[in-house]
Amino acid sequence: MNPAILCGWNQEPFAERLADEPGFIVCCDQDNFFARLLEDSVQAVILAAELTWSGEAPSVFYGFEVLCRMRAETGLGCAVVMASFMEGEWLRRRFPILDFQSHHPLVRLPARPQVLRQAAMNAKPADRFRLRDMVRSYCDPRGRLLRLLTHGNGFRKLAALQVPLSPSDQQALMQDARLLERWLEHLPADAEHIAQLKNLLDRIDKIGRTPTVENISDARRMLQEICRSRRPESRSESHGKNDNGL
Amino acid sequence: MLVISTMVNDRTRSYLQPMGLTGGFDEDQDLAAVAFTATATMDCFSQQTVADLFLLYDGPITAQAMQWLRRLANERPVQVILHRGTDSEEDRLRVENQRTKLSTLPGLQQPILLEHASCGWVYDALMELAVCLRRKDEQGYEAVLHNLRLRFNSDSLLDQRLQLLHRCLTAQGAAQALVETTLLKSLLINLEEGPFIHTLVLELAATTDDGSAVYQNRLTALRELLLKGVME
Numbered sequence: 001m002n003p004a005i006l007c008g009w010n011q012e013p014f015a016e017r018l019a020d021e022p023g024f025i026v027c028c029d030q031d032n033f034f035a036r037l038l039e040d041s042v043q044a045v046i047l048a049a050e051l052t053w054s055g056e057a058p059s060v061f062y063g064f065e066v067l068c069r070m071r072a073e074t075g076l077g078c079a080v081v082m083a084s085f086m087e088g089e090w091l092r093r094r095f096p097i098l099d100f101q102s103h104h105p106l107v108r109l110p111a112r113p114q115v116l117r118q119a120a121m122n123a124k125p126a127d128r129f130r131l132r133d134m135v136r137s138y139c140d141p142r143g144r145l146l147r148l149l150t151h152g153n154g155f156r157k158l159a160a161l162q163v164p165l166s167p168s169d170q171q172a173l174m175q176d177a178r179l180l181e182r183w184l185e186h187l188p189a190d191a192e193h194i195a196q197l198k199n200l201l202d203r204i205d206k207i208g209r210t211p212t213v214e215n216i217s218d219a220r221r222m223l224q225e226i227c228r229s230r231r232p233e234s235r236s237e238s239h240g241k242n243d244n245g246l
Numbered sequence: 247m248l249v250i251s252t253m254v255n256d257r258t259r260s261y262l263q264p265m266g267l268t269g270g271f272d273e274d275q276d277l278a279a280v281a282f283t284a285t286a287t288m289d290c291f292s293q294q295t296v297a298d299l300f301l302l303y304d305g306p307i308t309a310q311a312m313q314w315l316r317r318l319a320n321e322r323p324v325q326v327i328l329h330r331g332t333d334s335e336e337d338r339l340r341v342e343n344q345r346t347k348l349s350t351l352p353g354l355q356q357p358i359l360l361e362h363a364s365c366g367w368v369y370d371a372l373m374e375l376a377v378c379l380r381r382k383d384e385q386g387y388e389a390v391l392h393n394l395r396l397r398f399n400s401d402s403l404l405d406q407r408l409q410l411l412h413r414c415l416t417a418q419g420a421a422q423a424l425v426e427t428t429l430l431k432s433l434l435i436n437l438e439e440g441p442f443i444h445t446l447v448l449e450l451a452a453t454t455d456d457g458s459a460v461y462q463n464r465l466t467a468l469r470e471l472l473l474k475g476v477m478e
Contacts, residue, residue: 011412013416013418014412058405085411110414
């Protein structure tokens, strides 16, 4: 199968127009987009900056959030064309990940599908060093990890429930653990913190194999310890550059 | 001053407390800008404060909570923020029920629906606000508050402009925009160049080849009109 150009675009009717283009796969839905990224052979990605996935308004420019997640969670370095009606410099000030311009060219709309295709063909994929650099500098791995630990569906269940965890709780926990593992790769050097998180992953792995009361309690204690040590008072470092400090 | 209120139910408390995450707040007390309020003390809380933003817990809205919201909405426009939650049927129903219930409150602004995963930043910001308050760090407090306000203030006029532009990427979409009067009407009322915008959309809708240079140029002209002054 020939590599495809995957489009994350949910603004109709242009999404339909893109879907008519040969070699384009258009995903109007976020889950489908991430699934196709991993399943299909993808040469390049085209993302609308004004995606309204997850109930976000166009002016939130959720496409950049998808870009960050895609880079960090799937580890894909393929070229990503961002498309927006807004002017490049204005967007760059708000989303400095656009500084990696050769990997993330910005096409200002309106543009025909052919123009988007051309930009996708000309953009460069990022090697793993560039990829790590962009995620570390612009995607706030530290903040995201903390949010995952405190707000992930699986981790919330682990923290809140008394043993035993239901099969669906366990499944959610394993999903969160997989995400944690991904974002962990992008943490700046902090040996103690990384060791703590790896420890937690080991314990969750144990739950996956043997969900005993002891293993679950063990993981819960570890999670609580990590969250306590990461409360805002103990975090003096700033968040990622495109995180608005939140 | 922006006043934010967060109501925590037992479910939320049950996972925040074991992780030591409610320690940053003086629970159940008004912290001027931020408060975690348990449903049990809601009445006492509502005597003391008003709120601009109200972060609602993931659960059925109780009669008591409705009463409180009604009181808040009477005092000033209040924006309610719901959790979208997961894609599960349970969360979908919960959001639907919350929306239905909220729709009976007059004067309430349209609720914003937040993705669950993105709620982490709200929580982080609330924690940071509380820390700044405790440290009497006025500058830090203002910075966090400013960012929070930016995040919540989704610019509805900009949203409408962007929606219209995306719609007009094809002639078929432009024709649809003319029929869906609410989108266009609001822009025509709010923008000085309303009549020009209307004319351009009419022209776009009437163009047979939306891949032509003429169409692209007209759409670029529409973009310039709609986004004039937005990016300064």
